[in-house]
Amino acid sequence: MTQLVHAGELAPLPAGRPTVTPIYTSTTFIHASASAADEAFAGGTEAVYSRYGNPTVSQVEAAMTVVEAGVASVMFASGMAALHAAILAAGTPRGENNPKITGILYSRDLYGATISLIEQFFSSLGVPVVATDFCDLAAVDEALKGFRPNVVFAEQLSNPLLRVVDVAELAKRAHAIGARLVVDNTLASPLLEQPLRLGADFSVHSTTKFLGGHGDVTGGAVVARTTMGGDVVRRYSRLLGAVLGPFEANQVARGIKTLGLRVERQCENAGKIATYLAEHPKVAKIYYPGHTSHSQHEFAERVFGGRFGAMVSFELKNGTRERAFQVMDSFKLILPGTSLGDIYTLVTSPIVSSHRDLPPEVRHARGIPDGLLRLSVGIEDVGDLVADLGQALTRLD
Numbered sequence: 001m002t003q004l005v006h007a008g009e010l011a012p013l014p015a016g017r018p019t020v021t022p023i024y025t026s027t028t029f030i031h032a033s034a035s036a037a038d039e040a041f042a043g044g045t046e047a048v049y050s051r052y053g054n055p056t057v058s059q060v061e062a063a064m065t066v067v068e069a070g071v072a073s074v075m076f077a078s079g080m081a082a083l084h085a086a087i088l089a090a091g092t093p094r095g096e097n098n099p100k101i102t103g104i105l106y107s108r109d110l111y112g113a114t115i116s117l118i119e120q121f122f123s124s125l126g127v128p129v130v131a132t133d134f135c136d137l138a139a140v141d142e143a144l145k146g147f148r149p150n151v152v153f154a155e156q157l158s159n160p161l162l163r164v165v166d167v168a169e170l171a172k173r174a175h176a177i178g179a180r181l182v183v184d185n186t187l188a189s190p191l192l193e194q195p196l197r198l199g200a201d202f203s204v205h206s207t208t209k210f211l212g213g214h215g216d217v218t219g220g221a222v223v224a225r226t227t228m229g230g231d232v233v234r235r236y237s238r239l240l241g242a243v244l245g246p247f248e249a250n251q252v253a254r255g256i257k258t259l260g261l262r263v264e265r266q267c268e269n270a271g272k273i274a275t276y277l278a279e280h281p282k283v284a285k286i287y288y289p290g291h292t293s294h295s296q297h298e299f300a301e302r303v304f305g306g307r308f309g310a311m312v313s314f315e316l317k318n319g320t321r322e323r324a325f326q327v328m329d330s331f332k333l334i335l336p337g338t339s340l341g342d343i344y345t346l347v348t349s350p351i352v353s354s355h356r357d358l359p360p361e362v363r364h365a366r367g368i369p370d371g372l373l374r375l376s377v378g379i380e381d382v383g384d385l386v387a388d389l390g391q392a393l394t395r396l397d
Contacts, residue, residue, distance in 0.1 A: 072230025079206025082220030171199030319371015
């Protein structure tokens with residue numbers, strides 16, 4: 001049961017009613033007196049103003065801290081806002097007041113908007129940025145030696161090619177030169193991996209995806225490995241203002257409750273779909289770490305312990321933009337959608353969605369051809385999903 005409250009006051013419950021989860025809808029908390037307001041501000045309490053904190057949001061932050069095995073969490077209005085704050089916090093030495101980012105070393109295999117954030121936004125501020133193959137630790141060592149960044153950024157499971165990085169080794173190498181490691185754990189979800197246990201300094205999520213789980217909320221989260229890291233992220237949250245609203249926080253809280261059930265089913269479905277697509281005559285290649293054709297399959301087994309995520313990407317034979325569109329338009333059950341992690345299976349073309357802003361030559365150099373499609377596998381009956389894939393692929397010339 002949910003009780004709506006206003007002005008920061010929780011109405012009393014009638015006797016005998018079950019405990020409810022309060023949704024504090026107010027943006028301004030009303031205090032008993034001026035001195036009480038003064039004490040609230042002085043103590044840094046959340047009962048001041050929703051940009052500083054909100055009880056409903058704090059509940060979700062506490063849950064995120066637990067599921068990611070961290071020390072502190074801060075919620076944001078979107079995953080990109082969370083990434084921005086995490087990079088700033090990673091580049092803020094010893095908890096000082098301002099970021100001093102001497103350089104960002106990042107994986108070449110990232111979500112397109114993240115690449116733009118690093119290469120266009122941070123680079124335009126004069127921050128040196130360098131990309132390398134994070135699946136090649138020798139290449140990472142070489143880049144660290146010559147570049148000496150203080151921020152290292154990776155995706156645990158990359159979008160859309162589903163490459164797997166060794167977080168423990170990346171953390172060891174980053175810390176050896178005084179850098180901090182930020183890991184985007186969105187595609188893996190906490191069910192597959194908890195990067196902070198492996199030494200990462202910040203784990204970031206778009207809670208729009210698996211944590212929300214139902215395609216009806218936008219949000220982000222940064223979970224810190226240390227108290228100081230959490231304090232820095234909180235400070236940037238209050239200054240930048242991209243805070244999560246209480247209604248959105250309640251939706252994320254609802255999603256976290258079923259995270260395990262949903263992702264287990266999605267992983268199971270994805271594995272069966274990957275096997276089907278790998279054997280289909282009109283599919284040139286699949287990308288799924290749970291399939292033996294994946295170049296990192298054995299490593300993924302050690303990292304994820306038997307679950308390989310709910311994402312499956314595949315290239316069409318004679319793949320072109322037009323053929324990819326034809327397949328997408330032929331689906332009857334699978335839905336075209338740019339997001340992922342929903343209970344419904346979604347399909348997207350990275351060249352027109354996640355990696356649209358990258359020039360074609362850059363996309364192709366990073367292994368993202370025009371005929372690539374990405375499936376975010378849902379919880380539907382897997383037989384129905386395979387049948388839908390089959391009829392859509394059959395329509396190709």
